[in-house]
Amino acid sequence: MMKALPYTLFILIALMMLSCETDPPNPFDVYNQIPVDTNQIDVSATSIEGLYKNIFKPTCANSGCHDGSFEPDFRTIESSYNTLVYHPLIKNDVDDPIDYRVKAGDHQNSILYRRLTKDLGGNSGIMPLLIDPGNDWEEKKDEYIKNISDWIDGGAKDIMGQTATIVDRAPQMTGFAAKKPGSNPIYPRDFGNGSIIIPFGEPTIEIYLGVSDLESPISNLSVISLEISKSRDHFANAQVYSMTYLSNPPSEIGYSGQNVDYQFRATVDDPDNIWDLGETAFARILIQDPLQNDVTMIPGRFSADHLKIYFSIQLQ
Numbered sequence: 259m260m261k262a263l264p265y266t267l268f269i270l271i272a273l274m275m276l277s278c279e280t281d282p283p284n285p286f287d288v289y290n291q292i293p294v295d296t297n298q299i300d301v302s303a304t305s306i307e308g309l310y311k312n313i314f315k316p317t318c319a320n321s322g323c324h325d326g327s328f329e330p331d332f333r334t335i336e337s338s339y340n341t342l343v344y345h346p347l348i349k350n351d352v353d354d355p356i357d358y359r360v361k362a363g364d365h366q367n368s369i370l371y372r373r374l375t376k377d378l379g380g381n382s383g384i385m386p387l388l389i390d391p392g393n394d395w396e397e398k399k400d401e402y403i404k405n406i407s408d409w410i411d412g413g414a415k416d417i418m419g420q421t422a423t424i425v426d427r428a429p430q431m432t433g434f435a436a437k438k439p440g441s442n443p444i445y446p447r448d449f450g451n452g453s454i455i456i457p458f459g460e461p462t463i464e465i466y467l468g469v470s471d472l473e474s475p476i477s478n479l480s481v482i483s484l485e486i487s488k489s490r491d492h493f494a495n496a497q498v499y500s501m502t503y504l505s506n507p508p509s510e511i512g513y514s515g516q517n518v519d520y521q522f523r524a525t526v527d528d529p530d531n532i533w534d535l536g537e538t539a540f541a542r543i544l545i546q547d548p549l550q551n552d553v554t555m556i557p558g559r560f561s562a563d564h565l566k567i568y569f570s571i572q573l574q
């Protein structure tokens with residue numbers, strides 16, 4: 259027994275040393291040794307991340323500019339992408355109007371490129387309108403503009419490297435109006451609630467709808483029906499009318515206060531037989547966009563009250 263003691267001790271000590279030796283590696287050892295600054299990740303100058311890092315963030319998203327004050331929103335890579343690619347624009351080029359801020363594959367027809375190279379209408383200024391001290395825009399302008407046009411022509415890829423695809427938006431309403439047939443002005447709206455006021459005793463009235471759609475020509479849209487109901491939200495007992503497409507539409511004041519084209523018209527005979535004096539009726543229009551599966555309802559079931567009232571008519 260005593261003879262075995264030194265061996266036992268030896269084995270015990272050996273085991274203890276082994277267990278001391280085999281601690282698992284500390285995963286943070288690597289990071290401590292090689293600090294990684296994710297902002298310094300090498301991104302291609304013609305990628306959305308590179309454009310954001312080199313141009314949008316330092317030169318466009320400065321205070322009071324595209325920092326949420328004005329569109330496009332260059333605060334983040336995502337906001338830059340989402341407010342540029344296939345995004346409608348606010349100020350167009352009157353000489354040669356286009357549709358999008360960035361049209362993938364086509365920098366010449368992208369307002370982003372034009373605003374950096376052309377003073378629209380001679381009164382808009384070329385971006386950036388102001389340059390902060392120490393900024394490298396003036397020095398690198400040509401290179402940066404080339405990076406932007408290369409990104410656009412390369413398919414305006416997103417952060418995942420996916421080429422941009424056009425998103426077909428539903429037709430949007432630009433105005434709703436009514437008037438007496440012939441070259442008469444549109445009927446006014448009630449100052450109080452905004453309904454269209456139709457004088458009692460008109461044998462026939464015309465009801466007009468203005469729409470916009472960036473992806474589908476308006477002539478390709480088909481109005482399934484104009485429905486007029488005495489209830490704001492229930493159309494089961496609505497009067498139903500067809501609407502005709504007008505290739506030479508009248509231009510009248512629209513929902514945004516600017517003049518718009520009214521491309522669809524319906525004729526309503528004997529309104530006095532449909533609504534009582536002082537009564538309000540509510541309209542809704544069903545439109546089929548050939549590029550869309552679903553029928554678009556204007557205003558929709560869940561549209562805001564003020565929009566449903568904008569689509570209402572009162573006999574006075």
Ligand code: HEM
Nearest residue numbers: 317318323328329347348349369370373382385386387388
């Ligand atoms: C290279 C950096 C910049 C780029 C790429 C850029 C791009 C643009 C684009 C594409 C628009 C047109 C948006 C539309 O109409 O839909 C625009 C408008 C505008 N930008 Fe910039 N911008 C830059 C820098 C700046 C700076 C630094 C300021 C502020 C000093 C600024 C102020 C404005 C304003 C006020 C508008 C709206 C008025 C207008 O259309 O002229 N931008 N910008």
